[in-house]
Amino acid sequence: MSDSSGSVLLTDWYQLTMLQAYFDEGMAETAVFECFVRSLPPGRDFLIAAGLEQLLQYVETLRFTPLELDWLAGQHRFKPAFLDYLRDFRFCGDIDAMPEGTLFYPNEPILRVTAPIAQAQLIESRLINLVHFQTVVASKAVRCALAAPGKRLVDFGFRRTHGGEAGLMAARACYLAGYDGTATVQAGMRFGIPVFGTMAHSYVEAHATEVEAFEHFARSQPDNVVLLIDTYDTEAAARKVAALAPRLAQQGIRIGSVRLDSGDLAAHARAVRAILDAAGQQGIGIFCSGNLDEDELRCLLAAGAPIDGFGVGTRVDTACDSPYLDCVYKLQEYAGTARRKRSTGKATWPGRKQVYRCYAADGRFDHDVVALLDEPPPAGEPLLQSCMRQGQRVGAAVTLAQSRDHVAAQLRRLPATRPYRVEISPALQDLAQQLDREEH
């Protein structure tokens, strides 16, 4: 597909019709929207905020191109004066957000946009689209990192992610969450993520024999020999590797590891380990892949399977047990007045808010407080930080490596008990009750 990842038309039609209405009415006061997740899906104790960098890039470069304006004009739904106004449309608002990699909980704003209402409104769809998905994947991938400490974890999921951008963002989110790298080449080029690879069954099958395939591959990639051994018979292939290793060693080529991709991985890993060890090849590692997720990793390691690393793909990159979060972006204030949606099951906490994290004496998370920005700040570390003012970035640039370290540091401070307590400040509760008494 040709490019559209930066297109302003990656939005919902109603954003444009609402913009036309705001334009017609002359409604241009400041709106405050906040982005949050309403609830934790089953199997998640916390979530990880991700995707802010892509969001900031999007709002910085947001423009209607002449081609897009022509197309919109051709829909005969917008007035010429409004289309003229779109021609010069820019995002000039403020954004405050939790830094990428921050652990968060339901109903905590992770991002606040303060801007003239049309600007804050238009970006809603793509804002959620960018922040939601990386948050979904990082919050799943971190569970693999927690399940397999000290093991190499590589994102193998590109092919079954939901499109090209999904593949890139999944690689980024997995690395943020603690993976060692990805197989997706473009993610390496784009984000500087370490790239790993092995070989495919097709490579083995294209050769007359497995040994020939192994030997040719090792000669071609002598610095990174990972041999896939489950194409025909895993243990038979392991014996071939054990016999080949000394021969390659004489040529100065070391086999790094073998990969298992099917069958009972724990049983195969044990059998292969025994074969390699018996041949004096303790240095060859065992790398596993195939339908893995945090539960499978935990089972394999609990069973004592001698596995050194994992290629984790589809199940994490699609977050298959919870492929979406109830992630929303809601108007909390307009023209200086707090606003509250009261729809059944979807009521929001009104006003501009801040999240304060309180730590226990041992340094672990104790609880969070969601409070109004303008009330006397409660104890705790404020989590939302300014990152954009009047459309310009503020604060020091944050690298992906720094965000990854931020995740790792918080994982050492995870609370010992669950569920985690998130308090709503009394002033915020009062404001909500007060708004509920108003007529609309």
Next chain:
Amino acid sequence: MSDSSGSVLLTDWYQLTMLQAYFDEGMAETAVFECFVRSLPPGRDFLIAAGLEQLLQYVETLRFTPLELDWLAGQHRFKPAFLDYLRDFRFCGDIDAMPEGTLFYPNEPILRVTAPIAQAQLIESRLINLVHFQTVVASKAVRCALAAPGKRLVDFGFRRTHGGEAGLMAARACYLAGYDGTATVQAGMRFGIPVFGTMAHSYVEAHATEVEAFEHFARSQPDNVVLLIDTYDTEAAARKVAALAPRLAQQGIRIGSVRLDSGDLAAHARAVRAILDAAGQQGIGIFCSGNLDEDELRCLLAAGAPIDGFGVGTRVDTACDSPYLDCVYKLQEYAGTARRKRSTGKATWPGRKQVYRCYAADGRFDHDVVALLDEPPPAGEPLLQSCMRQGQRVGAAVTLAQSRDHVAAQLRRLPATRPYRVEISPALQDLAQQLDREEH
């Protein structure tokens, strides 16, 4: 994110290291790969092939850019002669595929690539990435079309799809499957899909009263007035709409419909219908959204809820019950010899194959036969058709509208019994057994 949707580096690292090895070994014979899905996920009786158009665009334009080659050179893993070879790398192979919109079943090849092995190998990752996701969504979305015949169905899912490309491809796959349109503006511009929209809660909240919001919006978009009525109190808002409608009618503005987005949709729809009807507003339709999927649609309609259309989003666009398929692309022949992977649980049917669909006397699907391409063709309609020869498209261009009609026509011929029978021809079974006896 800046563009990368056409990048050749949207691939796995091992494709490049295998290409280097093929290059070193002088392996350039013709390979035949086929793409298929190993099994139906729960809750699917059939799948719908989709994404072929995007795949053909990708292979037609596949190039290594100077920037990409520089980056690869900087990884110090590839030899200069190989990088030179990549500079002129093009896809010059053949592709045969089921036309988009074709219903298919497990283990049936939906696409065959015949090309020098490096070309067929390199495209694997992005090929699956492009074909898999649209197939996932079309196969889910068609269930909504079947559950709600005659109702307007609009894709509302962009914001929670897995990235921008996912949003566009989901909109396309839903339309292919039978939806009436999408809310995603770029999908309208790109694919010519009809675009629909309503209004958001934020629009209502930004106004002092609901009536003011409704009236302003109607004036601004007089040709397409859909009013969202669940921001505060659904039935109260319905009464306001009933009172507003005659006033707007005097100005020549007709309210098209109201939208419900929360609570017990069936109960609210009934109450709202009664309020509108009592006010003589039988012409105002009821449109519903909010966490819908085929099961919810079926329940609402079975309960007789007076709903005229649905905005279906997240649950279908992420295919939340089965967000991925076991979709693979496997080497079936190299240098004129059939190949077969034998990994536990992942064995493949070898050789170049064709799928034949056999119909019953009443025109319905009866069963399919998977056979070798070079055996005497069994009865039935061959489903894979040539679409590319030596890198050039062949055959008439197929429009998205034609593919959508193709889906609709097949839905009228769905088999009455399940599971559907897919036969493997005796010659194909013989070939597989013969390969299993070979040593590797």
